[in-house]
Each structure stands twice: as structure tokens, then as C-alpha cells.
Amino acid sequence: MNLPADLRLRMVTVFAVVAMMTPLAHFRPAAAYLALVLCLAFTRGSGIAWRRLLHLEAFLVVLLITLPFAVAGTPLVTVFGFTASAEGVVRALVVALKVTASVLLLNIAFEGVEPVRLGQSLDALRMPKKLVHIFIALVRYLGVIRGEFSRLQEAMKLRAFQPRSNRHTFQTYGNMIGMLLVRATARAERIEEAMRMRGFAGRYPVSEPAPLTVRDVLGAALVAGAALVVLISDLALSRDVSWPL
Template sequence: MTYVLTGDSAPLSGFAGMRAKVTTLDPRMRIVMTALYAVVVVSLSNLWVLTSALGLSLSLLALSGLPPRETLKRMAMMDSFIIFMLLLLPFTMPGDAMFSLWGLEASWQGLWRAVEIALTANAVILAVMTLVGTMEPVTMGHALFALKTPERLVHLMMFTIRYIDVLREEYQRLRTSMKLRGFRPGTNWHTYRSYGYLIGMMLVRAIERSERILAAMKCRGFSGRIILLEAFQLRRADLLFAFILGAALATLIWAEVHYAAT
């Protein structure tokens, strides 16, 4: 089994080489450590420990060499999906009253739970963006396949990443055609029917495109197997990074148990 790798296989030596080069570590190790990191952080509940986990994620960001401002902006955009839930949680969770707003009482327990969810989500999201989000799609697919992920699932992920932008462009062309024909959306049956036609046309064109792509791949000798050209190799820097991150996660677990016991 062989892999085509670019960029992510640059050599490293020692902890100093990790600075701003986390993205050059072994992709398999990065995926495994990200999954382990997410499992550990999700299992935490103490706010001080979760704050430490967020600090660890920020440390990973500093080591990754990614632009901090742009990365944190992307994380804030993801936070917008849960911000309303966090704002409503103090009013929907019973407990000791904190204040009352329009007859609705906000509880301290709901506030702490909202803070807990926010810290957990941001710590995990930032770690995923730092360790896995910087991988090329092909590299990620090869790494998942090397980790014994089902081959069809790997193919599905790689094709989805590759062609989701193609489908978006197709959608934009269809929307432009509708606007040129005078379509203006509204709350009426004509709008609902037009959107139904739009979705149906998208599905039809997606099926036609998939058939053309499959035919082209077969003409180039595709047999449904992932062709590998270079084997992944764990280096000293990979093992050192995994050990340091594993020790940090073990410290978080110890701190959680310690706080729970006291």
C-alpha cells in the first residue's frame, strides 16, 4: 500500500521543529490524537479544567503557524450556530434564580451549563481546525484509509470535498438563470414550486455529472481501489508530539478527577 503525499511529509527533529510545523506531522497521528482530544474534552465538566483545555487548544494554534486572527474568526463563525442555545439555556434549565426577564427566571445552573458547553465546543473546534483542518483532502483520505477506515467511506468523503464546490457553482448558474427570467422569491406557491424545480434539476445534473466522472475514471484505469505510492512513517517528532499531547490530556483527566473528589 502506497500513498501520494505532498507537504505533510517534511522532516522534523525535536520539539523546536514542532513550532509552526504541526501541519507537517504524520497525518495518521494527527487524526488519532484529534479524536482522543475530542473524547477527553467532551468528558470534562469542571469549568477550570475546561478553561485549561481551551488554553491547550490555543497552544496548539500557536504551534501550528496558522494566522491567529483569521483562525479565531472562523471559530467565532462556528459559535454563531450555538449562540442562541447558549443564551436561552439559563432560562430553560431549572435551578437557583439569577434574575428575571419578562417573567422568565434565569438560573445559575443554566448559566454554568452554557459556559461549560461553550468552553467544550470551542476547545474541540479549535483543536480540530489546528490538527485536522489544515490537511489537504487527499492527504486526509489517505490517512483515514491507512487507519483502516472503510474504503467506500473514504471515497465518499474525498468526492464530496472535491465536488461540493462544483455543485455550488452549478446552483449559482441555475439561480442566475432564474433571476434573468424574472424570478423573484416570495411566500407563494410559485416560489415553492420554482425552488422544487431547482432542487430537482440539481439532483438530475448531479447524477449526470457523476456518471460522466465515473466513465472518465474507468477510462483512466480506476478499479475502485485507492492507489498508494509512498508509505507513511512515524518519526521521532511525531512520537514526541503524541507523548506531550497525551501527557497534557492525562493531566486534564487527573485534574477533573481531583476536582470531583474535593
């Protein structure tokens, strides 16, 4: 089982799987979803960039700690007068599994794909032209804006700026954001002029997309079919509420 090589079909398959997995409400289907994504990762042989999940997992740890106390149900433990429920623990685990699996799936599907190829695939899927242009420009020049932000931060450090919880700090950060917007606008104007001088006529040149292969169609159908089985199993478990799992 593998994702299709054709980027258009891969995008449709991935977003269809994420959409089908969003309503999952039980632990076993959510765990099966994560197992499916791990299977795709090992099949592709690209490995898993666990470091990219550090920020996400930090949020999920907070969710696992707080959500059990916010859901009513079977009492599990009481801490400082607040009672955690078994249903809350299960709900937190389900959310953590779904979010982790979805982010991993997106990482597996689009890791190493150039922004121009993504834009061409979006254009081939009949997405709005302006949306495609904004996406390509954002991804391509995000590093430029990050570089401007880094230079502004360095300038603040050279001026011995020390952030504190006072009016001066908030005013300084506001000035920095305003200067960043001014520099980004000026850079955007220069980029627009350069593109017009090179004959840009409102759309990026794209090559004719290659026809879909039977292997790609079968791969997409297999992945989507596995996700559909997981969704059906979750809907079947929804009829039996005697046990939260």
C-alpha cells in the same frame, strides 16, 4: 508542545482529544481545554482563522442566551417571568468553550491538508474503502456541485424570482433542488466514465506511508497526556458540587 507531523498519528490524536474532552462538565477544565488548543495554535505559528468561527459563534450566542433559562438551579435573574439560573449560565459557558476549542483544534490540525492526503491517511488507518472513496469524492467535487447551484440561482434571478412565504416559492425551491440532483447525477456519471477510462480499479493509488518518528510519537503523547490531565481534573471536580464552577 505540537501536533505530530505524520497525518495518521495527527488524526488519531485529534479525535482522541475531542473524545476525551466531550464529557467535560466544569468551567475550569473547559477553559483549560481552550487554553491548550490556543497554545497549539501559537506553537504551530499558523494563526487562527477567526472568520471561520462566525457562524459557530452566532449559534453559541443563542445558546448562551437561552440555556440559562432552561436549567433549574440558583436563581440569577428573571426576565418576563422566566428565571435564569447560575448553573445554566455555567453549563452554557462550558458548552461554548468545548465547542469553540474542538472546532479550533480541527481547524489547526487539518488546515491546508489536501483531501487526497486525508483519504490516504484514512486508508492507512484501515478505514472502510468505500467510506474513503466517498469522502475523497465529496471533498473533491463539492465545489463542482456548488458551482451548479450558483448557476441555478443566477438563472432564477434572471427570471425575476423573488422568494416569499407562499406555495410558488416552495415549489420553485423544490424544482431547483431536483434539478441540482439531476445535474449532479449526470456529472457523477461522466466522472465515473472518465475514471474507468483512466484505469481506475476501485482504489486510489497510494504510496507507502513513512514510518513514525520518535518526535511524532512524543508530540502525540504530550498532547493526549495534557488532555487526559484536563479530563482527570474535571472528574475530580465532579465529586464536589458545592459550587457550580
